[in-house]
Amino acid sequence: MSIAYENETLPADVEIDVEAVKKLTAEQLDQFGAEMDAIRQRVLADLGEADADYIRKVVKLQRGFEVAGRALFYLPPAWPLAVAALSVSKIIENMEIGHNVMHGQYDWMGDPGLNSRMYDWDNVCPGEQWKYSHNYIHHTFTNIVGKDRDIGYGILRMDEDQKWHPYYLGNPVYAFLLMVFFEWGVAMHDLEVENLVAGKRSISENKELHAGIMRKVRRQAVKDYLLFPALTGPLFPLTFAGNAVANLVRNVWAFNIIFCGHFPAGVATFSEEECENESRGHWYYRQLLGSANITGGKLFHLMSGNLSHQIEHHLFPDLPARRYPEISHEVQEICERYGLGYNTGPLGKQLFSVAKKICKMALPPRQPAEQASH
Amino acid sequence: MSTTAPLGTPLARLGQGLLRSRVLAALTTPHGVDRYLEMVNPMWAAEEVRARVVSIDRETSGAGAPVATITLQPTATWRGHRAGQYVQVGVDLPGSAKRMTRCFTVSSAASVPGERITLTVRAHDEGQVSKFLVGEAVPGQMVHLSQAQGDFTLDESPATPTNNHLLFITGGSGITPAMSILRTLLRDGYDGKAGRKVTFLHYAQSAEDQIFADELAAIAAADNDVDVHLRYGDHVFSEFELRRLVPAFADTDTWACGPAGLMALIADTYAASPRLRTEFFKAPRTTVGPAEGEVSFERSGETAANSGATLLEQAEALGLKPEFGCRMGICFSCTSRKTEGTVRNVLTGVESSLPGEDIQICVTTPVGDCAVEL
Numbered sequence: 001m002s003i004a005y006e007n008e009t010l011p012a013d014v015e016i017d018v019e020a021v022k023k024l025t026a027e028q029l030d031q032f033g034a035e036m037d038a039i040r041q042r043v044l045a046d047l048g049e050a051d052a053d054y055i056r057k058v059v060k061l062q063r064g065f066e067v068a069g070r071a072l073f074y075l076p077p078a079w080p081l082a083v084a085a086l087s088v089s090k091i092i093e094n095m096e097i098g099h100n101v102m103h104g105q106y107d108w109m110g111d112p113g114l115n116s117r118m119y120d121w122d123n124v125c126p127g128e129q130w131k132y133s134h135n136y137i138h139h140t141f142t143n144i145v146g147k148d149r150d151i152g153y154g155i156l157r158m159d160e161d162q163k164w165h166p167y168y169l170g171n172p173v174y175a176f177l178l179m180v181f182f183e184w185g186v187a188m189h190d191l192e193v194e195n196l197v198a199g200k201r202s203i204s205e206n207k208e209l210h211a212g213i214m215r216k217v218r219r220q221a222v223k224d225y226l227l228f229p230a231l232t233g234p235l236f237p238l239t240f241a242g243n244a245v246a247n248l249v250r251n252v253w254a255f256n257i258i259f260c261g262h263f264p265a266g267v268a269t270f271s272e273e274e275c276e277n278e279s280r281g282h283w284y285y286r287q288l289l290g291s292a293n294i295t296g297g298k299l300f301h302l303m304s305g306n307l308s309h310q311i312e313h314h315l316f317p318d319l320p321a322r323r324y325p326e327i328s329h330e331v332q333e334i335c336e337r338y339g340l341g342y343n344t345g346p347l348g349k350q351l352f353s354v355a356k357k358i359c360k361m362a363l364p365p366r367q368p369a370e371q372a373s374h
Numbered sequence: 375m376s377t378t379a380p381l382g383t384p385l386a387r388l389g390q391g392l393l394r395s396r397v398l399a400a401l402t403t404p405h406g407v408d409r410y411l412e413m414v415n416p417m418w419a420a421e422e423v424r425a426r427v428v429s430i431d432r433e434t435s436g437a438g439a440p441v442a443t444i445t446l447q448p449t450a451t452w453r454g455h456r457a458g459q460y461v462q463v464g465v466d467l468p469g470s471a472k473r474m475t476r477c478f479t480v481s482s483a484a485s486v487p488g489e490r491i492t493l494t495v496r497a498h499d500e501g502q503v504s505k506f507l508v509g510e511a512v513p514g515q516m517v518h519l520s521q522a523q524g525d526f527t528l529d530e531s532p533a534t535p536t537n538n539h540l541l542f543i544t545g546g547s548g549i550t551p552a553m554s555i556l557r558t559l560l561r562d563g564y565d566g567k568a569g570r571k572v573t574f575l576h577y578a579q580s581a582e583d584q585i586f587a588d589e590l591a592a593i594a595a596a597d598n599d600v601d602v603h604l605r606y607g608d609h610v611f612s613e614f615e616l617r618r619l620v621p622a623f624a625d626t627d628t629w630a631c632g633p634a635g636l637m638a639l640i641a642d643t644y645a646a647s648p649r650l651r652t653e654f655f656k657a658p659r660t661t662v663g664p665a666e667g668e669v670s671f672e673r674s675g676e677t678a679a680n681s682g683a684t685l686l687e688q689a690e691a692l693g694l695k696p697e698f699g700c701r702m703g704i705c706f707s708c709t710s711r712k713t714e715g716t717v718r719n720v721l722t723g724v725e726s727s728l729p730g731e732d733i734q735i736c737v738t739t740p741v742g743d744c745a746v747e748l
Contacts, residue, residue, distance in 0.1 A: 041722050052471035063413050104706035107732065110473035111466070113409055116706050117732075120404040127404075136699030136707055219403045227401055283702070317704050 024285065024338060033281025035334050036315055039327055043319050051320045052109055058096055058302070059114075065089035069246070073232050073239040086246035088303075091253055093122045095305025096321065102127050103135060105320045123250070125187035126216040129209060133190050139317050143262060143269045143290030150262065151269065153178065153185065154194035157361040159269050164364045171362035175259075182251035187213050253303070257294070260350040261310035263357055264292045266343050287314035288335065293328070293344035300347075301325060311342065390450055393420035416516045419449040423519040425491075427511050433494060436582030441547065442508040443481065443494045448519060450488045455522030457484045457532070457558035458551040458629070458653075463493065464518035465506050473518070475730060476503040479550040480522065483557040484532070494585060496547040526629065526653040528555045532562040535569035538627060541620055543611070543640055545577040545632025549585055551653060552576075552629055560598060568599040573620050575603045577611060577636060611636055613643040625649060667742035672713060674748060684720065685710075685735035689748055696735060696748050703737035710735050715744030 024032060069086030072078040098121030100106070106114040113119075120127040133149065141147035145161040152158040156175055157168040178185045190209050195201035224247065229239040268289040275286065294300075294308040301308050306321035312328050313321065335342045345353075392398065398407050398420070411418040417426060425446035433441040455461070464475040481494035497508035511517075530536065532555075540559075542552035556574060563569040574593075578584045584604060594602035603619060605611075616623050624647045630640045631653040644650040665682030676692045686708055689696050699707030703721050709732050716727040717738045725741055726733075735746065 037721070044722055047471075048469055049471045052466070060413055063410060067410075104709070107706065107709070109466075109471055110464075110475070110732075117709060122404060131705075132699070132707070135705040139704055140700040140702070216404075219400065222400055223403055227397065280702070318706070 024281075024340075026279065026281075028338065029279055029281030029285055031281070032334070032338055032340075033279065033284050036284045036331075037280070039330055040316055040319065043316070043323050043327065047108055047320065051106070051322065052111075054322050055097070055101075055106055055114060055320065058092065062089050062092040062097060065092070070228060073228070073235060073242055076235060076238060079238060079242060083242045083245050083249070086243065087249035087253075090122055090246055090250040091303055092305075094250060094254060095257070095307065096302055097305075098122070098127070099305050099307070100321045102131055104318050107318075120216075122220075123183040123186070123247075124213070124217045124220045125183060125189070126212045129190040129212060130186065135317070139314065141275075142287055142314060143267070144272055144275050144286075145269050146272055149189070149192070153189060154192065155185070156358065158263055158357065159361070160365065161269060161271070162361075164361075169362050171358050175358045179252055179255040180248065182255040183247065187217070256347075256351060257304045257307050259354045260294050260347065261291060261307055264343060264345070264350045264353040265357060266341065266353075267292050284315055285340070287311070288331075288340060288342075290314065291343070292350060293342075294347050294350050295344055296347065311344075386450065390420070393418075417447075417449055419451045421451060422449070423451045423521060424449050425452070425517050425519050427513050427515045427517065428490065429513055430508070430511060433585045433587075434583050436580050436584075438579045438583040439497050439499065440508055441494060441496045441583075441585050443492050444507055444511065445490060445492050446517065446519075447490050448488060452485070452488055452491075452519065453521050454485045454487045454489060455480050455491065456527040457554040458527035459522040459524045459554075460551070461491075461493070461522050462520035463503065463507070465503055465511070467502060467506060468510070474503045474506075474728070475518070476501070477523075478504075478507075479554065481550040481553050481557075483554060483561045494547070494550045494553070524653070526551055526631065526651060528558065532559045533564075533569070535564060535567075537570060539571045539573070539620070539622075540568075541573045541575070541623060541626045541628040543575045543616075543628065543630045543632075543636075545611075545636040546579070547585065548630075548632035548636075548653070549576055549578075551631055553586055555629065556593070556600065560593070560600070563598075566596065566598055570599060572600040573603070573626075574600060575605070575616070575619065577605045577609070577632065580606050611639045611643075616643060627651075629653075667715075667740065667744065669740050669743075670745045671748040672745055680740045680742070680744070682739060685717070685733070685738050685740060685744070685746055688740075689735065689746075694748060698736055701736045703734050706734060708735045709733065711747040712738075713745045713747060716741040717744055 065085045066089035069082050069084075069089055072082035072085060075082075098119065101114050101119045102116050102121065104116035107116050116131070138148055138150040143151065145151060145159055152162060155178060156171055157164065191206050191213075192201050196203065196206070224243040225240055228243060229236040232239040268286075270286055270290070275282070278286070288311055291310040291314045293311050294304065296304070296308055306324045307313060309321070309324035309328055312324035312331060315331065316324075316327065319327070332342050393407055393411070402410055407420040408422045411420065416424055425448040428445040428447050431443045431445075433443055458479070460477045460479045462475050463478050464473050466473050478493045478495055480491050482490070482492040485491050493507070495504045495507050497505045499505075530538065542556065544552045552574065556568075556572065559568040559572065560566060574590075576590075581587070584590070584606075590602050590604065593600050601619075620626055624644060626649060628644070628650045630637065630650060634654070637652060637654060640650070641652070665680055667680045668677055669680050669685070669688055670677040671689055671692065671694060674692075674694055676689075676694060678688065678692055681688055681691070683691070686696060686698055686701065696710065697707055699705035701708075712731050712733045714729050716725055717733055718725045718741050719734075720737050720739055733746075735748075
């Protein structure tokens, strides 16, 4: 395991205690896992009307913002309002609804409209493909360098254990571009372009994926950049621009929330050897140490799809996200007892930490001689 | 049955055409028109079929499980049904908020698109949906429907008189499809007559448990070509009695529907006569105990003794290649439909015997006999 704390530049107020991320014994890990399982079981047994009402209320709210946004484009002076409403709609749809529904968090309801096998979200990435790379690859192999493609998404260098290359000098630029074009980055993620370049993957393997992406892109583009603008007649350019801005706002917001999930200082990564034949307890342990939370109010949690509780989400990816805040108290209490770190902080602090890492990882490691001797 | 369908009018047809148009589909992608319409009015739909409960009328007063006739006003998307067909009915159960879906025969005469229909339902002790519909549903409530399904139908015109003798043999709530056919014959035939000789033989627990008692008495008394024979209690089906009522039964078009015991006797009597059409009410299999029973994978036709391993492992042991991801119950890649049998979730220890249930096969073991769509 490597801990991405910054020895020299570590500010005094950073709460990451190196001792806190020490290895637990196999027995402790089993106990830790059992306590996590107990939380999971308790919540599962309690799922019911309150959870169903919540998600249906959120869907209704989102549809309201969406319809309001589309309609306000007919009033040119209300353009900023229209963009704001549509941006909010897209953010809630992608994060609190899409991401969470496609995780299977509401499959127990048996409602086809809220089922992970049927749902597709309002962005250019086909849900079917995202579920493979996200639910399976990322959530199973979280933060295992070499297996979790979400460490840098095949574009960025986000961990010491990723070998440096002069290409990574562009790290901050790539990160900025990924932020602006985030939905496109997410859509292309499954094509594993970095593996194509490295010759580890053939173009023919991508044929079907590529067709799926193009189908989704076409539908999204026709909706946002042709039909809705055309429906506003002479206001076509304004509506077109407004839809583009709403998609951009969603991209920037989603990127920032998601980058705070695994990249702030203090988040641990793991090697494949460490995770060979790992126990359920170790899997929980890796999820905990490999994720970071963002503190905030109720509205912030809704707008982040409760990914502000990334730790709880990674421990219990299939529990309805509205449960994460209540669970987080128990998780923190358990972490304290086991002497495990619980990485959390306000958005500004976590973002600053991520930005610093993006820049730092652009440069070659400081002790190349020592690295080479490994 | 009155046609309250608001969709016969040209205006309504135009509306339906608009709702199903490609433009509206493109504007509402990826969610579809229905996900927006349902927010405004649950009776508005472009593709899905829903229905509003109009009334619930008790049919029986006997000691057996209560029976009620539920009158439903479907959405304009209901394409109508042929007499004898059934429909899948989904209800969101209060409390658990889980949607349960079960099949029920339509008991009213053949319907046209958008027309009201009735279901006649017996509230089985273990039947959550039937108990809800009979005991808890209230007028105004919405239920989810499929289009009509099934081939246990009258395959000749009910409006054209013929000399083709028709025979119905039913038991208990198996009377419903035969009743739908009989009602259609009397409604569409000439001058209240079925237009051909009809023999209607039914077995019920007692006179108090007789469904449609008044209507059957009226049909029996009227001059309409229909002979009604009702048998109660220990009076079981016999070839002797059938031969007395319909000497040429083996050469008579026959529809039989009822509990397994009755159906076995009828099948023996008819041997391999192609004139016999049957519809079974499946009795749930209830073997209990660890690593007992037989696991069948329906799509591949593979069957093997239950080894106690997860369904995914058992499927793979038989050479099947079901889709899977994490193999630890978090990614939902392997979700498959269990059609019958009891299964245990190895993570939660919860056992479930619901038919037609989606399960994660990587964390589910069979408890006794079990069938999965794989």
